Amino acid sequence: MDQIARAAGVVRRTVYGHFPSREALIAALVDIAVESVAQAHAGGRAGVDDPAEALARATLAVWEIADRYRLLVALAQRSVTMEGIRERLTPVREACAAVLQRGLDKGVFASPLPAAALAYVHEQVLFGLMEAVNAGALAADRAGRSAAVTMLISAGVPAGRAAELVESLEP
Numbered sequence: 001m002d003q004i005a006r007a008a009g010v011v012r013r014t015v016y017g018h019f020p021s022r023e024a025l026i027a028a029l030v031d032i033a034v035e036s037v038a039q040a041h042a043g044g045r046a047g048v049d050d051p052a053e054a055l056a057r058a059t060l061a062v063w064e065i066a067d068r069y070r071l072l073v074a075l076a077q078r079s080v081t082m083e084g085i086r087e088r089l090t091p092v093r094e095a096c097a098a099v100l101q102r103g104l105d106k107g108v109f110a111s112p113l114p115a116a117a118l119a120y121v122h123e124q125v126l127f128g129l130m131e132a133v134n135a136g137a138l139a140a141d142r143a144g145r146s147a148a149v150t151m152l153i154s155a156g157v158p159a160g161r162a163a164e165l166v167e168s169l170e171p
Contacts, residue, residue, distance in 0.1 A: 042058075054102075103155060110156030
């Protein structure tokens, strides 16, 4: 809490005035992060008809947010728990499942998994990549692209097509 107070430019008592504990502060930050992820996911797929492009855009947008909160997720796993994080992410996972189902219905995606299960896989891939960046196994500046390509490949898009699509979306 001391470090958080210093980073915010206030005294520790001020932080405790708003949050009774470190866990309460982390839970509030997780709620903010989840809302940001939901907005990024929605914005990434808005107005995009092609399910593959919608998935890639949503993943790239989510990664920008997730990258900012990588260390928070590591802290939150101890106090909020992964179950609590997953519960908060339910609306994002359901939106992802809808994009995946649309792609499966159109033949853009091919998976032995139903869309709802594949959405869980995608969620866990993002968590895994966040940990990989934290551990230095993946460069942060390549992680968003890697995440989007991985999502497309896991949905059944051929690797070459997935890489081309994501590359075409990067600025």
